[in-house]
Amino acid sequence: MQDLSRMQDWPELPALGLLVTLSASAQSIGQAAEAMGLAQPNASRSLRNLEWDLKVPLLRRSPRGTQLTAEGHAVAQWASKVIDAYADLNAGTRAIQDARAGTVRVSASLTVAEYLLPRYLTTFTSTHPDIDVGLAVENSSAVIAAVREQRCDLGLIESVSLPEDFPAEELATVPLLVREVGSGTREVLDAALAQFGGARVAGEYGSNSALKIAAATGLAPVVLSELALRDDFSARRLVPLPVESGVALDRELHAVWSPGRRLSAGATALLEHMVSVHD
Numbered sequence: 001m002q003d004l005s006r007m008q009d010w011p012e013l014p015a016l017g018l019l020v021t022l023s024a025s026a027q028s029i030g031q032a033a034e035a036m037g038l039a040q041p042n043a044s045r046s047l048r049n050l051e052w053d054l055k056v057p058l059l060r061r062s063p064r065g066t067q068l069t070a071e072g073h074a075v076a077q078w079a080s081k082v083i084d085a086y087a088d089l090n091a092g093t094r095a096i097q098d099a100r101a102g103t104v105r106v107s108a109s110l111t112v113a114e115y116l117l118p119r120y121l122t123t124f125t126s127t128h129p130d131i132d133v134g135l136a137v138e139n140s141s142a143v144i145a146a147v148r149e150q151r152c153d154l155g156l157i158e159s160v161s162l163p164e165d166f167p168a169e170e171l172a173t174v175p176l177l178v179r180e181v182g183s184g185t186r187e188v189l190d191a192a193l194a195q196f197g198g199a200r201v202a203g204e205y206g207s208n209s210a211l212k213i214a215a216a217t218g219l220a221p222v223v224l225s226e227l228a229l230r231d232d233f234s235a236r237r238l239v240p241l242p243v244e245s246g247v248a249l250d251r252e253l254h255a256v257w258s259p260g261r262r263l264s265a266g267a268t269a270l271l272e273h274m275v276s277v278h279d
Contacts, residue, residue, distance in 0.1 A: 009053065011050055011053060011054065011079075012046065012049075012050070013082075013083070013086060014036065014038065014046055015046040015047060015049065015050040016050070016079035016082055016083060017036055017079075017083060018032045018033070018036060018038075018043055018046060018047055018050075019047070019050065019058060019068070019072065019075060019076045019079050020076050020079050020080050020083055021035050021036060022059075022068055022072075022076070023068055023072070023073055023076035023077075023080075027065055028065045028066055029043050029044055029047065029066050030043075047059060054075065056071050056072075056075060057069050057071055057072070058071060058072035058075060059072055060072075102130060102131055102132060102266060103131070103132045103133075103134060103266065104131060104132070104133050104134070104153050104154065104264065104266040104267045104270050105134045105136070105152040105153045105154070106133055106134065106135050106136070106152060106153065106154050106155075106156065106270070107135075107136045107137075107138055107142075107143045107146040107147065107151070107152040107154070107155045107156070108135060108136070108137060108138075108143065108155070108156040108157075109137075109138065109139060109140045109143055109156065109157045109158055109183065109184050110137055110138075110139065110179075110183065110207075110208060111158060111184065111185065111208070111224075111225045111227060111228055112157065112158065112253060113135065113137040113156075114137075114208065114227075114228065115225070115227035115228060115230075116156075116227070116253070117135065117156070119277065120270075120273065120274045120277055121133060121135075123273070123277060124269075124270055124273045124274075127273070128266075128269055128270075128273075131266040131269065131270070133270065136152065139179070139180060139182045139183040139184070139206070140157040140158060140182060140183055140184040140187065141181075141182035141183075142182065143155040143156070143157045143256070144157065144256065147256050147257055147258055148258065150260070150261050153257065153261075153263065153264055153266075153267040154255060154256075154257055154263070154267045154270065154271060155255065155256040155257065156253065156254075156255055156256075157184055157253070157254055157256060158184025158185065158187075158188070158225070158253055158254075169196050171192075171193060171199075171243060172193045172196035172197060172198070172199065172200070173200065174200065174220075174221060175200045175201065175202035175220050176189075176199050176200060176201065176202055176220055176221055176222070176223050177202055177203045177204075177205070177211050177214050177215055177219065177220050177221065177222040177223065178199060178201055178203070178204055178205075178211075178222075178223050179204070179205065179206065179208075179211065179223075179224070180204055180205070180206045181204075183206075185223065185224060185225060189223050199223075202219060202220035203219060203220065208224055208228045211224060212224070212228075212229070212232055212237075212238065215238055216232075216237050216238060221241055222238070255271055255274070
């Protein structure tokens with residue numbers, strides 16, 4: 001196994017690059033510095049420090065310019081292999097970045113996936129044809145779990161901000177058709193009715209479609225996002241029931257990702273696109 005305990009004493013990469021450039025083509029430190037985009041005083045300082053650190057005479061300086069010593073040429077040959085290895089490292093990591101940018105794994109709650117993402121993804125794929133989006137549809141708590149376990153690049157959920165006070169006694173007495181525990185819709189309802197003992201459940205389903213069918217039969221009122229019910233209201237299959245303005249059933253949509261996982265270029269592009277379309 002390699003001994004890495006003295007890495008802090010190893011030569012700096014820019015100094016090795018200057019040495020390789022002098023060995024290959026540059027006729028002076030100034031030319032080597034220009035080729036690497038460095039200021040000449042900084043380049044001269046790096047080479048002096050390199051000689052000091054290695055305790056090997058690398059350069060022969062004269063009024064006619066700077067030339068490598070025999071030892072300098074030998075060190076430059078070894079340094080060239082280090083730079084090639086570092087170039088391989090950069091190329092490999094860029095390939096990984098490109099691969100991650102090319103496929104974005106999204107985990108979305110049901111309402112977001114059914115009623116918002118189709119519009120977002122249609123316009124996104126038309127402007128980013130090189131980026132594939134993989135979608136998993138789950139309830140909000142499962143989306144959070146997928147984000148924490150880094151099984152997705154981006155999570156899209158409905159979240160709730162708890163109000164301080166609201167008159168919801170009457171709504172709490174009505175049996176309701178509701179989503180399963182863990183969904184964003186259920187979270188909002190439970191929070192709004194918490195101080196009155198919570199919602200009375202007439203039926204609990206993990207599907208918006210199943211809830212709407214049950215409501216259409218007259219079983220009980222259904223609690224769903226307005227987005228999910230828009231077509232049913234238009235077709236008069238269902239009708240909205242009035243709720244006092246103080247009952248806090250509004251919610252925000254949030255994008256979430258793991259703090260330990262940097263967003264890929266593709267995920268960043270998708271998120272920026274959704275924000276611009278939503279605005």
